[in-house]
Amino acid sequence: MxxxxxxxxxxxxxxxxxxxxxxxxxxxxxxxxxxxxxxxxxxxxxxxxxxxxxxxxxxxxxxxxxxxxxxxxxxxxxxxxxxxxxxxxxxxxxxxxxxxxxxxxxxxxxxxxxxxxxxxxxxxxxxxxAYNSKQSLSFHIYCPFIQSDVPIGPILKNETLAVCEGGNKDMLRVRVRDIAKLNTSGFLTEFGAIPMTEQGFELITYMMNLCDEYRIGGWTYWLLNPSGNFDDPNPEVPYLTRTFARKIAGQLHAMDFDFDSKNFLWCMPLLIKLI
Missing domain, CATH: 3.20.20.80 (Glycosidases)
Structure with missing residues (x-):
């Protein structure tokens, strides 16, 4: 095909x-x-x-x-x-x-x-x-205007990037509501397929930030042409590498990784007991 x-x-x-x-x-x-x-x-x-x-x-x-x-x-x-x-x-x-x-x-x-x-x-x-702890909604988020494996992409320009960011955020919001409705977890099992441009890398960072904002703990990136060489990795790798809260004791309210400074912030509810 x-x-x-x-x-x-x-x-x-x-x-x-x-x-x-x-x-x-x-x-x-x-x-x-x-x-x-x-x-x-x-x-x-x-x-x-x-x-x-x-x-x-x-x-x-x-x-x-x-x-x-x-x-x-x-x-x-x-x-x-x-x-x-x-x-x-x-x-x-x-x-x-x-x-x-x-x-x-x-x-x-x-x-x-x-x-x-x-x-x-x-x-x-x-x-x-009964199996909500052993099953997870799987979903994909792509922007068709920049995908390098479909006929209309990539045509990524600054104005197109804004359209992609808005569209991807709307898609993720829909899935977050689905996850809540199903009372289970959710995993972004595919996103990416971007052109190797600064705008493409910017979209990766935007998606990573969205996952932090909505506390999507699981995601996998779609590499069209993996290098297979650890000494010469794909150019997307630095944009996909970030700190995240892998395991917590309690409820995570927010997490945020700053790509430029590499600082990672997270917060949990503070319980104060008055005696």
């Missing part, structure tokens, strides 16, 4: 992709069952109790399904309810037969970057309330 004239993201709009996804969600020809047993249960058996595994991501950027046959799927929150919630519950049950402890990451329906700004439709995580 990378070679199509409309770009890989727009290729998801084709009937073939939608129909294929719907077949899996509906378990036609036992595709869902095979995905659960032949893939996820084998993965769980292999990596159960492995301290190097953070969690299992059920499916990355799940497509909404056959929107041509089911028009309601064009609304991503509807796709979450119609297709993904039941699909995730089934995968969760299959994994929990093998591994009852590893975190399960579940992502809302995606339809390219423009869909990622709408609230989730899930009423609960894949394992229900």
């Amino acid at each position: 990378d070679e199509t004239t409309i770009g890989w993201a727009s290729s998801y709009e084709t009937y073939a992709i939608g129909a294929a996804a719907q077949r899996m969600y509906d378990n036609r020809d036992n595709i869902r069952d095979k995905f659960a047993s032949n893939f996820w249960q084998r993965v769980a058996k292999r990596f159960k109790n492995n301290p190097g595994i953070l969690g299992y991501e059920l499916i990355n950027e799940p497509w909404i399904g056959d929107k041509w046959t089911i028009p309601a799927l064009r609304i991503p929150s509807s796709a979450d309810i119609i297709n993904l919630q039941r699909f995730y519950e089934y995968l969760n049950d299959a994994i929990r037969e093998i591994d009852n402890d590893t975190i399960i990451f579940y992502e809302p329906a995606t339809g390219g970057n423009y869909y990622d700004a709408t609230p989730v439709g899930f009423t609960h995580g894949p394992g229900g309330e």
